[in-house]
Every structure is written in structure tokens, then in C-alpha cells.
Amino acid sequence: MGATDVDPFEYLTRPPPNETPEERTIRERKEVEAKKVSDQIDEEIRKERAVMKKQQNAVRVLLLGQSESGKSTTLKNFRMRYAREEWQAELASWRTVIQLNLIRSVLSILDAVQSELDNDPAEPPGTPGADETEFLHTPTDGSTSPALASPAFNHPSSSKPGQRRPSVSSIHRQLQSKASSSSLRKDALGGKESSLLGGQHQLLKLRLAPLRRVETDLRRQLGASADDEVVDGAASDEYGALGQVDAGSSVRSTGLRRRTTARKEVSVRRLKDALSGGDRAGKSKGHSRTNSEGSGDDAVDEATDVIAKCKDDIKALWMDEAVRLVLKKRKIRLEDSAGFFLDDVDRIAAREYVPSDDDVVRARLRTLGVQEYRITVDQPGSVLSGLGATGSEWLLYDVGGSRTMRHAWIPYFENITAIIFLAPVSCFDERLLEDSRINRLEDSFLLWRHVCSSKLLQKTSLILFMNKCDLLKRKLKMGVKVNKYLPSYADRPNEAGHVVKYLKEKFRDIVKANAPEGGRVAYYYATSVTDTKTTYTTLKAVKDIILRDHLKNADFV
Numbered sequence: 001m002g003a004t005d006v007d008p009f010e011y012l013t014r015p016p017p018n019e020t021p022e023e024r025t026i027r028e029r030k031e032v033e034a035k036k037v038s039d040q041i042d043e044e045i046r047k048e049r050a051v052m053k054k055q056q057n058a059v060r061v062l063l064l065g066q067s068e069s070g071k072s073t074t075l076k077n078f079r080m081r082y083a084r085e086e087w088q089a090e091l092a093s094w095r096t097v098i099q100l101n102l103i104r105s106v107l108s109i110l111d112a113v114q115s116e117l118d119n120d121p122a123e124p125p126g127t128p129g130a131d132e133t134e135f136l137h138t139p140t141d142g143s144t145s146p147a148l149a150s151p152a153f154n155h156p157s158s159s160k161p162g163q164r165r166p167s168v169s170s171i172h173r174q175l176q177s178k179a180s181s182s183s184l185r186k187d188a189l190g191g192k193e194s195s196l197l198g199g200q201h202q203l204l205k206l207r208l209a210p211l212r213r214v215e216t217d218l219r220r221q222l223g224a225s226a227d228d229e230v231v232d233g234a235a236s237d238e239y240g241a242l243g244q245v246d247a248g249s250s251v252r253s254t255g256l257r258r259r260t261t262a263r264k265e266v267s268v269r270r271l272k273d274a275l276s277g278g279d280r281a282g283k284s285k286g287h288s289r290t291n292s293e294g295s296g297d298d299a300v301d302e303a304t305d306v307i308a309k310c311k312d313d314i315k316a317l318w319m320d321e322a323v324r325l326v327l328k329k330r331k332i333r334l335e336d337s338a339g340f341f342l343d344d345v346d347r348i349a350a351r352e353y354v355p356s357d358d359d360v361v362r363a364r365l366r367t368l369g370v371q372e373y374r375i376t377v378d379q380p381g382s383v384l385s386g387l388g389a390t391g392s393e394w395l396l397y398d399v400g401g402s403r404t405m406r407h408a409w410i411p412y413f414e415n416i417t418a419i420i421f422l423a424p425v426s427c428f429d430e431r432l433l434e435d436s437r438i439n440r441l442e443d444s445f446l447l448w449r450h451v452c453s454s455k456l457l458q459k460t461s462l463i464l465f466m467n468k469c470d471l472l473k474r475k476l477k478m479g480v481k482v483n484k485y486l487p488s489y490a491d492r493p494n495e496a497g498h499v500v501k502y503l504k505e506k507f508r509d510i511v512k513a514n515a516p517e518g519g520r521v522a523y524y525y526a527t528s529v530t531d532t533k534t535t536y537t538t539l540k541a542v543k544d545i546i547l548r549d550h551l552k553n554a555d556f557v
């Protein structure tokens, strides 16, 4: 047989001539080991290919909408239902975020108390709106783009205080009666020199002062962003839906004044890192102490310990009638603000507190940049299961919604299967936090128009969540008139159902006006995504729509 007839592979692997039995054993053992390594590499390559294939087929969902529209809350609903294990493993880590949310509310009240004690006017001088580079053009003169099929908005320049009477706490009746006898005056809601507060409030302030240090510690633990200068909530013309209200509101050119006393929001670069940093549950840290109220064995970290010790004072502060009057006078409505937990102090300030699903869904942590999450949605019994392997792997992208962050959205427009767009409908009387010249609903219409008209998104399924319907209902019940802000609403009934229907038509008009040839279907849902039960029903319907469209585009159906 000539050299050319030799199988090169066989030639190279042929045992050496004159091999001794020992040499043979060693060689064979080495060959077995080498095969193991080779098999391992093959398996890894196979897995990588499978992941790549899955990713190619993965459903990609982008959550869009302005800041505080409910994107992260929607994502949490998805994860709670479809990434249950991961969700549960993460639950305890949210305690830090929720404690911070609680402390922020307390400190906001203390700030208001301090201003009242200092006799600061209820309407401090404002700050000019931020001069930002915008991803999506928004008119800056308070006008609405004529190209936009959305209604024009009013910025009424006067407002009445809310009509809701604060409830009175029996717990704090003693303090309250003292306050009311000594300092409540007839002009309590408006008089310049009226003093609603007394020595007991000074005392509460002192007793709750350690929470300021705890706030700093918790922020540090979470790695909260230092560049986070956003204040708490949007300015609202009538009621401070997210904490602060501009009583003398109108567009800036006519003398807008914005309140700047609200507290910084907490945001983190990477949620997973933040949560692992914030996971102190059951961990004994340097400052840990023995639980004096509980079993006595549990080591409790210092922050939890301080919060537990402040529990009764927090309750006293929140239930104090004079304090409620101060908040009312200063038009601060913490109840509707992001991350409101003051009604749950007993539970949350307890040393053994572990967050529930609902707590985590309600917790507020502002998103920075873009965060990616993976879920598996193939559920037994789904009408679409069995139509193909594709579609079970979902990648969800949650983005930061404030205007400075919107430039980061564009790269995610490519190859995106569906967009769930969150438009909070309760905010018809609020303005953007980052630019108080812009009405929040107007901003949502503009963003929606950009999404509908984007060339990159022409094949993308569009799903609109008209969110915060619960807050809309509450606001309308309090007497806020939609047509005061949205003149085109005219004399339609000032009821949530009618408002949602009207707004849906406006969003639908924008879809129609910007549809590609052949038209376009979008899907509309009225939601309150903090209500996890009803949201689950919505998610199931949305899941099927997205899957069906995805399979259709992949020619599966």
C-alpha cells in the first residue's frame, strides 16, 4: 500500500510500534481522558448553538413609556408569574428597597413639618426646567404638535385644595388635641403665620432623625446612583399625585413655579447587583444587634433595628391630624406617590419583615438604562403550545423612561417582537418631572406617535396599557375635572370609564394616522398593574397575542 493510500486520521492515531503493555495502558487512559474533554467541548458547543438558536427564535418584548408609567411594575408581574423560582429567590432582597421607600415618605413628611415649623411659604420659588437633549422631540413652548392627532392641553393657573378629609388616628389623638387647641387657627389652610404644629412635633422630628442616617446607609447598600437628582413625583396642577404640587401652575413662560423640596428617587445601574447588595435578610452585619422584641436569637441589621424602634413614632407622625393638615396645605399627597408604604408600617417596620409579592410589585426603584430579563412562558394548556418550539423563550427589556434616557431605547427597536407601551391615564393634570412645561399625558401621546411611526417597528406588535386606572378613578372621585386640562373632552361625563374610552380613541387615531400600508392593529388594555390579580388575566391575553403574531411572522401559522 502506497503512502497516498493511508487514511491520514488512522495514520495519526495509530498506536506507536513496539508499544509495551504499560505504555499501552497509559496511552489508552490518556485517550479516554482526552475523549472526555472533547465530549465536554462538543456538549458546550451544542448548548451554545441551542441557546443561540433559541435566542434567534426568542420573543423580544420591549417595555416603553415615560418615567413612572409602570414599565418595571409590568415586568415584575411577568416575572412573578413566569419566572417564579427566580422571583421567589429575590423576594427577601427587596426588603431594603421597601424600607427605603418607607423612609423616604417619612422624611418627606418631616421636611414638610420642618418647613411648617420654620413658617416657610407653601409655594417656594421654582427652578427652571432642565435643558435636555431629547431623543424624541417634544414642543417646548407648551404647544402641541399640529401633526399630532392628540388633543391640546390646558395648564390651569389656579387650583383648589383637595376635598378629601384626612382620617384621624386614635393612636395619636392626645398629641393632636394639644396641637389643635394651641395652634389650629381658622386660616389653617392658607394663613401665612398660622402654626399648626407644636412641641410634640419637634419631639417626633428629633426621635425620627436617625432615619436620615439609615436612608444614607440603605442607599449605599443598594449602590444607589449618585447622579440621581430626580425629585419625588411629577408636578400636578391640582393634587400632588406623586407628592408635590405646583399650586400656581401654568407653563413656564407664564410664571411656572415648581416645588423643589421633594426627596431624591432611588435608582440603580443594575437591579440584580443592587438586590444582592441589599440582601441583608437573616445576615448579621458589623452593626448587628440582638432582636429585643422578637425571639431574641435573630440577629437584626442596624437599619432594620432603627426602623423597628421608630415604628410607633412613624405611625404617630402619619396619623397626626395636624400633620395631615400641613400635608394638605402644602398639597402633598403621599398616598398616591410611588413606593407608598405608610399604611403598612406595622408589617414593614417589624424586625422579621419579609416582603410579599404585592409589596415587591408596589416597590419603587427607578430604572436606569436598559435591563434585560429572561422568562419562559410556555404554559401547559396554552392555546398556542404545541405550535412550535419557538416562542417559549422570552427576553423582556425594561428601560428608563425619563427623557434623558430615551436615546438608549433606539438600539432595541431592531428585531423586537412586541412593544408594551405604558401610558398612565391618571396623569392628565400632571407635568413631567424632568420638564415641567410638558403635560404627562401629552408626552405619552407624543411618545406613542413616535413608536407608531418608527420604520423599525412596522412589523412589531403594539400593545398599549392605559395604566393607573385606579388612580384615575380616585382622582376623578376627588373632583378633578378632565376638561379643565383637556378642553376637547368637553362635557363628556367626568367618569373613569368615559375618560378611558375617550383616550383610547385618541391613541387609536394616532395608530391609524401613522399606520404602514395595509393598516395596523394595536391592542388596548385599561390596566392598574399594581393589581396583580387582574394584571395576570391581562398578561395571559397579551402573551397569546404576542405569541400568535410571533409565530405568524415566523410562518408557523
Ligand SMILES: Nc1nc2c(ncn2[C@@H]2O[C@H](COP(=O)(O)OP(=O)(O)OP(=O)(O)O)[C@@H](O)[C@H]2O)c(=O)[nH]1
Residues within 6 Å of the ligand: 065, 066, 067, 068, 069, 070, 071, 072, 073, 074, 337, 338, 339, 340, 361, 362, 363, 364, 365, 366, 367, 368, 399, 400, 401, 402, 422, 467, 468, 469, 470, 471, 527, 528, 529, 530, 531
Ligand atoms: N396605583 C398605581 N400605582 C402604579 C400603577 N402602575 C405603577 N404604579 C406605581 O408607580 C410607580 C412607578 O412605577 P414603575 O413601574 O417603577 O415606573 P417605570 O415606568 O418603570 O418608571 P422608570 O423606571 O422611571 O422609567 C411605582 O411605585 C408603582 O408601584 C398602577 O396602575 N396603579
Ligand SMILES: [Mg+2]
Residues within 6 Å of the ligand: 071, 072, 073, 365, 366, 367, 398, 399, 400, 401
Ligand atoms: Mg422602571
